[in-house]
Amino acid sequence: MPEEPYNPSPIGNPSVLARRNWWQTTLVKFIGKHTPKCREMVRILSQSMDEPMPLGMRVKKRLHFLICCWCQRYEEQLVYLRQTARQFPGHADEASDAEFSSEARERIRQKIAESTH
């Protein structure tokens, strides 16, 4: 049976240290020690949605993603949130069944008529 290819960030693998040899374990521990912890990383990722991330931090982020598929997913999901949130206003009529009352419609029509006279 061919050996499974080495995947530094196996999706669905419950542990970043699983299925790794001594060198790989050492590397993962090294990256873990020298890049922000996930709790801090998610805060940094959120901030990077609002202002550019400095180059040094971008490098650390890339390294961190090598050992952490969760933070990588988190970043992808922040982009997902942004993309869908921007589309939300055009789909707002699908988002709830709150009724825009006929009284309100009538009142607005009245105001429009007044404003154009």
Next chain:
Amino acid sequence: MNISDIQTAASRWVDDHGECLYRYALVRVRKPEVAEDLVQETFLAAVRGYDKFGGRSSERSWLVGILKNKIVDRFRKLGRETSFTDTEFLSDEFSEKFVSIGFWNHDLGPHEWKPEPDAVMHRTEFWQVMGDCLSKLPEKIRAVFTMREMDEVPSKEICAILSISDSNLWVMLHRARMALRECLEMNWFDTPAGGTV
């Protein structure tokens, strides 16, 4: 276009887009009477500015654009009257999701989100879940998040509009994103409708 044409068009807008605008405003401000006022102001502004609408975008996006400005104006006014800072919400930032040294607790970390954004855009249920999740956010957090992500207001401008500091804005946005991400995952992506399971 003469006045009666504009009136006829405006009357049609109320039927065609009134409900969408109202429901959108309601997600943003929650109070029905305030939402109705915002929709009314939107239509009146649309009538006044009809000459400027060159048909470059759809009527709906043009009207939504006006409504967004009206909402931002409202928040600007509120920002002058009350403090918009809320650093209490989610102050533990889902600490149970992380082990003590700060890495993700692997069982509780983000799941994979299967359908691409393009695929969910056509799903009514997705927008319902999104609307519910937004409504669960506290008012100030929701105001900040929706201005940033829906109205696409730059963060510096939000700070100026609401009179809050950069760092407070980042804390609030971070917590809003965390809570919304979690809510969407639980109520959409991890359900059969969302397609992850």
